[in-house]
Amino acid sequence: MIDLFIIKVGGNVIDNPELLQTFLDKFAAIPGKKILIHGGGKIATRIGDQLGIKSNYVDGRRITDAATIDLVTMVYGGLVNKQLVAQLQARSCNAIGLTGADANIIPAEKRPVKEIDYGFVGDVQPDMLQTGPLKALLEAGVTPVFAPLTHDGNGQMLNTNADTIASSLAIALSDRYQVRLIYCFEKKGVLSDPNDDNAVINLINKEIYQQLLENKVLSDGILPKLQNAFGAIGNGVKEVLIGHADDVLSNTTGTVAGTLIC
Amino acid sequence: MIDLFIIKVGGNVIDNPELLQTFLDKFAAIPGKKILIHGGGKIATRIGDQLGIKSNYVDGRRITDAATIDLVTMVYGGLVNKQLVAQLQARSCNAIGLTGADANIIPAEKRPVKEIDYGFVGDVQPDMLQTGPLKALLEAGVTPVFAPLTHDGNGQMLNTNADTIASSLAIALSDRYQVRLIYCFEKKGVLSDPNDDNAVINLINKEIYQQLLENKVLSDGILPKLQNAFGAIGNGVKEVLIGHADDVLSNTTGTVAGTLIC
Structure with missing residues (x-):
């Protein structure tokens, strides 16, 4: 029992006021304990442009320089996060906005410089997560809302992948809870035919996953999500669900839409 | 026993890197349970200027328009708040950054429009404070750090006076704790002679306060702080201490520097 x-x-929902309102309605309606992790969205780029902070890419990878980490701390950790909290409060969902620095919940390491210096990007240290205060909040009926930020323990905030924060929290909290980890994205789920948006594979287990890999059915975009999902399953998370926000939040018991990984 | x-x-410490480091060292060193409330500082004005958001005054009072509430949510609730959290974490102080919207701790009402429309400014609703999750955090050894922001319960963030947030929290938490409320400011304390920075009055009780008022000893600037202080004392707060950060945080037991109000 989850x-x-x-x-x-993701940012695509954060950026779209209509999608966001629908999402928040559905999220707030989920009964019981829940945690939200939000991506960034394009608003940081827009505000950065106005402040003369250029988006910086090396080999197609975004670099987080000193100006950019301040920008995303401000926009993701402040504007986006607190607006989500206020809007969830308006829906009687008792949200609390957090980053990984808060209560030292998600310690991270600044990504080591190899071929590329990613700047102030944090790699989560999965064994270091501090879930005590987080559990106290959940038990008090509060709903944590995380911005995609962590810290290095030495006073520096770090930009961190929201998918990784979600799976790390799911794994760390599996010692106490039966966790369903849900990734909302643009598609209705994992597709058996990338050109047919309705060709959703409803269930993937290890055997089916191997078969899909061998038959080269999966698109490049979905592979990291599935690896992440099986990583979570292999570390105690009960279920991972991937699909469109409209579907995957509607039915939290019984049959589910999207792709269930278990 | 506190x-x-x-x-x-206040903003004067937040704006000054050297003062801030000293302050954080002293704050982190205070043993036991503690809460920090920070003011804004000039950084919001600086970033607002870059974004073309003008500071707006009517009759010398600052107005918080729609662009400005987003600006301060971003800068106070994001940048300043999370940098303080990360820097306290680096000092082994397990800080958590919050606004009044988080866990609905400080519900507020948008200030009614009378002669002046202050815009998105929140007046704290003292009887509505939700201290349950806050107490859970304190009991879990976590140190809440509040930005000067609240919300209206309908999805709107509100700009709110940090002194008022501090006294409201102190009053609301007095049902469980023996609270010392400390206002750090530029002077060493309440002065018996405004031209002599060393003429600190060490103790003010109701009788002495009346006497000081009758003798017109107090400067205009200190009056709201003292009214705030006696309001807190009258509502269960054990002690209020007013003085310079260098002095008032150094000695948390025994004799204290600054002006003690009780």
């Missing part, structure tokens, strides 16, 4: 829902929503 | 310190620090 007793904790951990839901990651 | 068992909770609630400390308000």
Whole structure:
């Protein structure tokens, strides 16, 4: 019996006021314990442009320089996060906005410089997560809402992948809860035919996953999500669900839409 | 026996890197339960200027328009708040950054429009404070750090006076804790001679306060702080201490520097 829902929503929903309102309605309606992890969205780029902070790419990878980490701390950790909290409060969902620095919940390491210096990007240290205060909040009926930020323990905030924060929290909280980790994205689920948006594979287990890999059915975009999902399953998370926000939040018991990984 | 310190620090310390480091060292060193409330500082004005958001005044009072509430949510609730959290974490102080919207701790009402429309400014609703999750955090050894922001319960963030947040929290938490509320400011304390920075009055009780008022000894600037202080004392707060951060945080037991109000 699932007793904790951990839901990651991406920038595409954050950026779209209509999608966001629908998402928040559905999220707030989920009964029981839940955690939201939100991505960034394009608003940081827009505000950065106005402040003369250029998006910086090396080999197609985004670099987080000193100006950019301050920008995303401000926009993701402040504006986006607190607006989500206020809007969830308006829906009687008792949200609390956090980053990984808060209560030292998600310690991270600044990514080591190899071929590329990613700047102030944090790699989560999965064994170091501090879940005590987080559990106290959940038990007090509060819903944590995480911005995609962590810290290095030496006073520096770090930009961190929201998918990774979601799976790390799911794994760390599996010692106490039966966790369903839900990744909301643009598609209805994992597709058996990348050109047919309705060709959703409803269930993937290890055997089916191997078969899909061998038959080269999966698109490049979905592979990291599935690896992440099986990583979570292999570390105690009960279920991972991938699909469109409209579907995957509607039915939290019984049959589910999207792709269930278990 | 004081068992909770609630400390308000103003923008003048936030704006000055050296003062801030000293302040954080002293704050982190306070043993036991504590809460920090920080003011804004000039960084919001600086970033607002870059974004073309003008500071707006009517009759010398600052107005918080729609662009400005987003600006301060971003800068105070994001940048300043999370940098303080990360820097306290680096000092082994397990800080958590919050606004009044988080866990609905400080519900507020948008200030009614009378002669002046202050815009998105929140007046704290003292009887509505939700201290349950806050107490859970304090009991878990976590140190809440509040930005000067609240919300209206309908999805809107509100700009709110940090002194008022500090006294409201102190009053609301007095049902469980023996609270010392500390206001850090530029002077060493309440002065018996405004031209002599060393003429600190060490103790003010109701009788002395009346006497000081009758003798017109007090400067205009200190009057709201003293009214705030006696309001807190009259509502269960054990002690209020007013003085310079260098002095008032150094000695949390025994004799204290600054002006003690009780």
